Amino acid sequence: MAKKKVLLMGKAHSGKTSMRSIIFANYLARDTTRLSPTLDVEHHHVRFLGDLVLNLWDCGGQDAFYESYFERDRETIFRSVELLIYVFDIESESPEKDFDHFCGVLEAIEENSPDARIFVLVHKMDLVAEEDRQAIFEDRKRLIAESCVSCGVENFKCYPSSIWDESLYKAWSEIVTNLIPNIRLLETHLNNFCRMCDADEVVLFERATFLVISHAQYSSSEGGTAAIANFAAPGPPADGSASSPPTDAVDIPVSSMASSPMSPDSGAGVVEAPEIVSEAAEQATDRSPAAIEETPRHVGRTPHFDSHRFEKISNIVKQFKLSCGKAQSQFQGMEVRNSRFSAFIDAFTANTYIMVIVSNPHVHTAATLLNIQNARNHFERFIPRI
Numbered sequence: 597m598a599k600k601k602v603l604l605m606g607k608a609h610s611g612k613t614s615m616r617s618i619i620f621a622n623y624l625a626r627d628t629t630r631l632s633p634t635l636d637v638e639h640h641h642v643r644f645l646g647d648l649v650l651n652l653w654d655c656g657g658q659d660a661f662y663e664s665y666f667e668r669d670r671e672t673i674f675r676s677v678e679l680l681i682y683v684f685d686i687e688s689e690s691p692e693k694d695f696d697h698f699c700g701v702l703e704a705i706e707e708n709s710p711d712a713r714i715f716v717l718v719h720k721m722d723l724v725a726e727e728d729r730q731a732i733f734e735d736r737k738r739l740i741a742e743s744c745v746s747c748g749v750e751n752f753k754c755y756p757s758s759i760w761d762e763s764l765y766k767a768w769s770e771i772v773t774n775l776i777p778n779i780r781l782l783e784t785h786l787n788n789f790c791r792m793c794d795a796d797e798v799v800l801f802e803r804a805t806f807l808v809i810s811h812a813q814y815s816s817s818e819g820g821t822a823a824i825a826n827f828a829a830p831g832p833p834a835d836g837s838a839s840s841p842p843t844d845a846v847d848i849p850v851s852s853m854a855s856s857p858m859s860p861d862s863g864a865g866v867v868e869a870p871e872i873v874s875e876a877a878e879q880a881t882d883r884s885p886a887a888i889e890e891t892p893r894h895v896g897r898t899p900h901f902d903s904h905r906f907e908k909i910s911n912i913v914k915q916f917k918l919s920c921g922k923a924q925s926q927f928q929g930m931e932v933r934n935s936r937f938s939a940f941i942d943a944f945t946a947n948t949y950i951m952v953i954v955s956n957p958h959v960h961t962a963a964t965l966l967n968i969q970n971a972r973n974h975f976e977r978f979i980p981r982i
């Protein structure tokens with residue numbers, strides 16, 4: 597079991613405990629208004645992917661605490677750090693002072709943990725008017741980069757974030773995937789799985805936090821045909837013959853699949869999703885028989901119009917999962933379907949959920965479910981054990 601020390605720092609009231617509580621302690625954003633200021637340092641051990649233990653040091657940001665972090669407790673706080681997450685409040689009343697603290701932290705890190713990876717979050721971006729967000733973030737990022745250079749720090753990553761939207765999940769997904777060894781190997785296998793399932797996209801979420809840890813996307817250069825993947829046990833044909841007409845009505849009701857991991861009594865459900873309308877999607881999902889005949893593969897691989905879609909799903913599904921818990925039922929998975937695609941979200945390996953998006957009407961629902969089921973053992977070996 598690997599333990600990684602993660603320092604969470606930034607000025608008082610910048611939102612450190614809020615983000616930790618949402619990601620790792622199942623808080624809703626609105627619950628964070630009740631949080632009290634952190635006194636000194638709070639230590640939390642949180643599990644990620646089963647065997648990775650993050651030793652989170654949530655450091656209270658009041659000035660008095662910084663005095664001891666920088667003097668008396670300097671070594672205790674700053675040594676053996678694997679990851680520093682520094683949080684700036686974009687609405688801070690004293691930005692200059694924030695930068696002084698930031699430089700102090702960087703110097704102490706350089707001195708005690710020169711190999712630590714550094715992430716900076718420009719937080720509470722929801723308080724900035726949407727049209728100004730990008731420019732204000734870029735400006736703040738430039739100042740942060742200047743501070744890093746002046747403190748001799750070459751590598752850092754900077755993200756905008758807010759607890760009120762998916763940017764929190766985006767930033768933390770990127771941060772934690774940095775701690776996962778062999779993530780490239782996992783990606784390769786996920787790409788293969790995506791191709792074999794004839795899926796548009798496959799996304800892996802960490803089970804407890806619902807952070808995205810890897811994803812694969814159909815690539816038109818890959819070619820290939822719709823097929824029951826090697827993972828699959830015998831199942832219905834996926835070549836569009838007899839049993840799966842090229843229409844939207846390709847689904848076997850999930851409830852009829854007794855052995856399905858998504859059977860309704862296990863907390864799964866089928867949801868008719870609203871149509872997503874965009875010009876790109878319209879063009880890419882022409883379902884006329886002619887269009888299907890002319891193309892060797894289904895043409896429904898959408899040029900995506902929302903680059904934050906996975907994090908939005910993390911956010912929504914995690915909240916739904918928490919609601920299931922409150923209603924004394926356990927979330928197992930769900931199927932969302934409209935005329936353009938089917939999305940399957942299902943418990944996958946011991947520490948992950950998977951989402952498979954399929955727009956090819958020739959691919960039978962049962963085939964996708966079987967593929968997910970049969971890939972579990974295979975992926976159990978590639979979800980990194982740390």
Ligand SMILES: Nc1nc2c(ncn2[C@@H]2O[C@H](COP(=O)(O)OP(=O)(O)OP(=O)(O)O)[C@@H](O)[C@H]2O)c(=O)[nH]1
Binds near residue numbers: 611719
């Ligand atoms: N608008 C907005 N408010 C936020 C956001 N994140 C946190 N807050 C609010 O900011 C306040 C302070 O949050 P905390 O998480 O307690 O701040 P902290 O950095 O842990 O503060 P200390 O423990 O004193 O260092 C709370 O009322 C949160 O609801 C955000 O993204 N946007």
Ligand SMILES: [Mg+2]
Binds near residue numbers: 614657
């Ligand atoms: Mg706090």
